[in-house]
Amino acid sequence: MSVILGVGASLPPRLVTNDDLATRLDTSDEWIRSRTGIRARRWVEPGTTTSDLAVDAGARALRSAGRSTVDAVVVATTTPDRSCPAIAPAVAARLGLVGVPAHDVAAVCTGFLYGLANAVGLIASGAARTVLLIAAETFSTILDPDDRGTAVIFGDGAGAVVVGEGGPGIGPCVLGSDGTGADLIQVPAGGRHFRMSGKEVFRAAVERMSEVALDALARAGLGPADVDRLAPHQANQRICDAVARNLGVAGSKVLTDLDAVGNTAAASIPVLLADAAAHGALKAGDRVLAVAFGGGLTWGAVTLTWPDVVADFGVLGQDR
Numbered sequence: 001m002s003v004i005l006g007v008g009a010s011l012p013p014r015l016v017t018n019d020d021l022a023t024r025l026d027t028s029d030e031w032i033r034s035r036t037g038i039r040a041r042r043w044v045e046p047g048t049t050t051s052d053l054a055v056d057a058g059a060r061a062l063r064s065a066g067r068s069t070v071d072a073v074v075v076a077t078t079t080p081d082r083s084c085p086a087i088a089p090a091v092a093a094r095l096g097l098v099g100v101p102a103h104d105v106a107a108v109c110t111g112f113l114y115g116l117a118n119a120v121g122l123i124a125s126g127a128a129r130t131v132l133l134i135a136a137e138t139f140s141t142i143l144d145p146d147d148r149g150t151a152v153i154f155g156d157g158a159g160a161v162v163v164g165e166g167g168p169g170i171g172p173c174v175l176g177s178d179g180t181g182a183d184l185i186q187v188p189a190g191g192r193h194f195r196m197s198g199k200e201v202f203r204a205a206v207e208r209m210s211e212v213a214l215d216a217l218a219r220a221g222l223g224p225a226d227v228d229r230l231a232p233h234q235a236n237q238r239i240c241d242a243v244a245r246n247l248g249v250a251g252s253k254v255l256t257d258l259d260a261v262g263n264t265a266a267a268s269i270p271v272l273l274a275d276a277a278a279h280g281a282l283k284a285g286d287r288v289l290a291v292a293f294g295g296g297l298t299w300g301a302v303t304l305t306w307p308d309v310v311a312d313f314g315v316l317g318q319d320r
């Protein structure tokens with residue numbers, strides 16, 4: 001069994017509102033809010049990298065866990081600073097963790113849950129007793145500024161957890177993929193910009209997230225009535241609402257921070273959890289169901305018994 005020992009998150013300081021975007025795109029605050037639930041997002045300044053956010057979130061999670069070392073580092077990202085090598089070894093080194101195994105996981109918006117399965121697996125195999133899992137993204141660096149279908153949706157951020165031995169904590173991780181839909185969310189070969197077929201992705205997200213969430217509950221011996229907090233990937237408020245409805249989980253139990261951060265891809269779930277824990281929406285002992293869907297296509301879900309930890313949620317460069 002594995003358990004979360006600490007949680008942290010880091011957002012870039014620059015706030016970009018819907019009105020800011022409407023000054024140069026054919027869109028409006030009203031359209032963005034009513035179709036997605038997003039009011040604002042955080043974007044990095046030029047020169048700030050995914051690694052910068054990852055290091056800050058990782059340091060915060062270590063501080064939350066009350067430790068300075070771990071046995072392994074996993075970084076989930078779709079927007080690494082460079083395509084080769086993985087950024088995890090460099091992130092680990094900047095955290096003073098030279099010598100530990102470190103690798104990246106690429107599963108787009110399901111990255112945190114794929115990474116969590118990696119972390120739990122490293123512990124179960126005996127390769128590590130503690131793992132720092134960081135999910136970090138700077139989607140602003142790959143967005144097409146002229147594509148109103150994607151430019152308004154994505155934000156930058158990083159979230160991290162320290163995973164260790166013990167329980168009850170992290171339930172069975174259920175993951176899936178369908179590469180026949182790989183073209184629906186992609187940066188085309190040779191291209192610089194991210195592309196998404198929003199409508200198809202929307203439909204698939206609701207269907208897959210609902211299915212895999214029920215699967216993860218069943219694998220943990222639980223049902224929807226046992227869920228205290230639903231932590232859905234923050235893709236679109238209408239997707240989160242539809243999934244909650246399909247599961248029969250009351251809206252009051254659904255965690256959300258989409259309005260303030262947008263869709264931060266792999267970082268979405270740990271940023272949401274850190275925010276909720278830091279601001280009282282998530283308490284020790286709460287049974288959490290986390291569920292995600294993203295490019296690949298990929299999807300996943302897991303149940304967590306929320307630990308007694310003080311989350312460290314902050315802004316890059318401001319308060320650590």
Ligand code: UT7
Nearest residue numbers: 026027028031109148149152198199201202205235236294
């Ligand atoms: O994180 C990984 C998973 N990602 C997701 O789950 C995202 C899933 N998809 C979505 O959230 C939604 O499909 C979007 C928010 C991307 C788009 O919302 P939609 O309600 O599906 O809109 P649509 O693409 O069907 O477009 C409807 C209309 C179109 O205009 P016409 O053709 O009806 O004249 C679009 O051109 O809305 C237009 N539109 C916009 N208008 C103002 C699209 N984006 C915008 C915009 N502002 N930003």
